[in-house]
Amino acid sequence: MAAFQSYNKLLLGGGGNIANIKAGDAVIGYEFGVYYPSYRGTFLSCIESFAVYVDGGRVPDGDIIFKLNGKECLLSQLPELYLEYWFILDEARIFVLKDGGLQGGGHDVRVEMRHRIPYTGYFGSYMVLDSADERVLAAG
Amino acid sequence: MDMGKGGGDIKLCLTLYSFSWEYASRKLSLEEILRKAKEMGYSGIELVASQMVPGYPYPTEEWMGYFSGLLEKYGLEPICYSAYIDMGIHSDRDLCEEEIFNFTLNDMICAKRMGFALVRTQHAISPAIYKKMLPYCKKLGMILAIEMHHPHNPEVPVWKELLSIMGESDGYLGVVPDFSIFAEKPHAFHITQAIEDFGGRPEKVAEIARRHQDGADEDTLLAGDYNDGEKTFIKDVFHTYGNGKANLGWMRELLPVTVYIHGKFWYMGDDEVDHTTPCDKLIPIIKESGYKGYIASEYEGHHFNPDTDTQEQLGRWVRMTNRLLGV
Numbered sequence: 001m002a003a004f005q006s007y008n009k010l011l012l013g014g015g016g017n018i019a020n021i022k023a024g025d026a027v028i029g030y031e032f033g034v035y036y037p038s039y040r041g042t043f044l045s046c047i048e049s050f051a052v053y054v055d056g057g058r059v060p061d062g063d064i065i066f067k068l069n070g071k072e073c074l075l076s077q078l079p080e081l082y083l084e085y086w087f088i089l090d091e092a093r094i095f096v097l098k099d100g101g102l103q104g105g106g107h108d109v110r111v112e113m114r115h116r117i118p119y120t121g122y123f124g125s126y127m128v129l130d131s132a133d134e135r136v137l138a139a140g
Numbered sequence: 141m142d143m144g145k146g147g148g149d150i151k152l153c154l155t156l157y158s159f160s161w162e163y164a165s166r167k168l169s170l171e172e173i174l175r176k177a178k179e180m181g182y183s184g185i186e187l188v189a190s191q192m193v194p195g196y197p198y199p200t201e202e203w204m205g206y207f208s209g210l211l212e213k214y215g216l217e218p219i220c221y222s223a224y225i226d227m228g229i230h231s232d233r234d235l236c237e238e239e240i241f242n243f244t245l246n247d248m249i250c251a252k253r254m255g256f257a258l259v260r261t262q263h264a265i266s267p268a269i270y271k272k273m274l275p276y277c278k279k280l281g282m283i284l285a286i287e288m289h290h291p292h293n294p295e296v297p298v299w300k301e302l303l304s305i306m307g308e309s310d311g312y313l314g315v316v317p318d319f320s321i322f323a324e325k326p327h328a329f330h331i332t333q334a335i336e337d338f339g340g341r342p343e344k345v346a347e348i349a350r351r352h353q354d355g356a357d358e359d360t361l362l363a364g365d366y367n368d369g370e371k372t373f374i375k376d377v378f379h380t381y382g383n384g385k386a387n388l389g390w391m392r393e394l395l396p397v398t399v400y401i402h403g404k405f406w407y408m409g410d411d412e413v414d415h416t417t418p419c420d421k422l423i424p425i426i427k428e429s430g431y432k433g434y435i436a437s438e439y440e441g442h443h444f445n446p447d448t449d450t451q452e453q454l455g456r457w458v459r460m461t462n463r464l465l466g467v
Contacts, residue, residue, distance in 0.1 A: 007443075035164075038164070039161070040191040041190055041196065043226065046229060082229045085196055089166065117228070118226035118229045119225060119262060119264070
C-alpha cells in the first residue's frame with residue numbers, strides 16, 4: 001500500500017541537526033528530532049519497531065531514549081504507551097547515549113520505523129507500514 | 141465564483157484534510173488553511189481531530205476556544221468533526237466495548253464544545269455500541285454518522301445492521317458515503333506510481349488499466365506477460381477499483397440515511413472531469429434524491445504526490461461539481 005508513503009520524508013524532514021548533549025562538562029551523547037510520517041498523529045503503542053543507523057552502523061536499541069510530550073522512554077517501552085499521543089506537529093527527540101557525542105560535520109542518519117495504522121482493521125487485520133528516511137545531518 | 145455555494149439544498153464544504161500535506165509538513169498552519177478556505181469561497185469546514193487538534197484526544201478548553209475564535213474570524217461554520225475508532229492502539233488486543241464507547245463519547249463532547257453538530261466515526265464502533273450512543277446524540281443534540289469507505293460497501297454484512305439502526309434513529313444516526321466506494325479506474329497518480337515506483341513499463345501499465353476496464357479478471361491479468369511491478373499494480377487495481385464498474389445502486393440505497401457526503405478525489409486534470417469516479421452519474425443521483433446537506437471536497441492526491449497544487453485541485457473539483465449540480 002504505497003499510497004501512504006509520500007509522508008515518509010517527514011520523519012527526518014524537520015530541518016534540525018544533531019545536538020551533542022552534555023551533563024556538566026561531559027558530552028554523554030547526541031540527539032536529533034523526528035516527526036511522525038503520516039497525515040494524522042498516532043499513539044506511541046502503534047510503533048512496532050524503530051531503528052536508527054548513523055554513518056551506516058546500527059545504533060543499539062538500548063542506547064536510545066525516545067522523548068515526547070515531556071516524557072522519556074526506552075524503545076522497548078513504546079508498545080505499552082497507548083495513552084501517549086504523537087501529534088504530527090510535535091517533534092520527538094531521539095537521544096543516543098554515546099561517550100563524547102558525534103564529531104562536528106555531516107553524519108548520515110537513517111531512521112526506519114514500522115508502525116500499525118490503528119483504524120485499518122476493515123476485515124480483521126491492520127495495515128502495517130514500513131517508513132524510512134535518510135539524510136545527512138550536521139553535528140555541532 | 142462562490143466555491144462553497146453548491147446547488148439549492150446541496151452545499152459544498154471543505155474538509156481541512158485536503159491540505160494534509162501542507163499542514164503536516166508545516167507549510168501552512170491551521171489558521172492559514174482556514175483563511176484559504178474562506179478565500180476559496182467555502183462557508184463550512186470539516187476537521188479531522190486526530191490531525192489538527194493539539195492535545196488530542198483531550199484538547200484543552202483554551203484550545204477549543206481558540207479554534208472557535210478562528211472560525212468566527214473567518215466566517216466559517218463547523219460542519220463535521222471527524223473521529224476514528226483506533227481499534228488497534230493496544231499491542232496485544234483490540235479495543236474493548238467500554239473503550240470504544242469512551243473514545244466516542246469523548247469525541248462527541250469535544251465536538252459539541254467546538255460547535256460541531258455532526259461527528260463522523262467509523263464502522264468499527266460496532267452495531268451494539270452505535271445503538272448505545274443514540275441517547276447521547278439526543279441529549280447533546282448531535283448526529284453521529286459512520287463513514288462508508290472503500291473497501292466497505294452496503295453489501296458488507298455489518299453494514300446491513302448499521303443501516304437498519306440508522307433508519308430507526310429519528311435522524312440522529314446516519315451514513316457518510318465516501319466516493320472511494322465508487323472509484324472505477326486508476327487516477328493519474330496511480331499510473332505514475334505504477335511506472336516510477338513499482339517499475340511498470342508505461343505501455344504495459346496502460347494495457348492493464350485498459351484490460352481491467354474491458355472486464356478482464358484479476359487471475360487472467362496476473363497470468364499475463366507482466367513484470368513484478370506490473371503485477372503489484374494489477375493487485376492494487378483490483379483491490380482499489382473492484383471490477384471497474386461503480387455500483388450506482390449503492391448511492392440510491394444509502395441516500396435515505398445519508399447525512400453528509402465525502403466527495404473524495406485524487407486528481408483532476410485541466411479538463412475538470414473526474415476520470416476515476418463517475419461523478420457525472422453520482423452527483424445527479426444525489427441531486428434528484430432531494431438530499432439536503434453538505435458534500436465535502438476531499439482531495440486525497442497528497443498521499444501519492446505531495447507537490448501538487450491543492451488549491452488548484454479543489455478549484456477544478458468544485459467547478460465540476462457545481463456544473464453537475466446545475467449551478
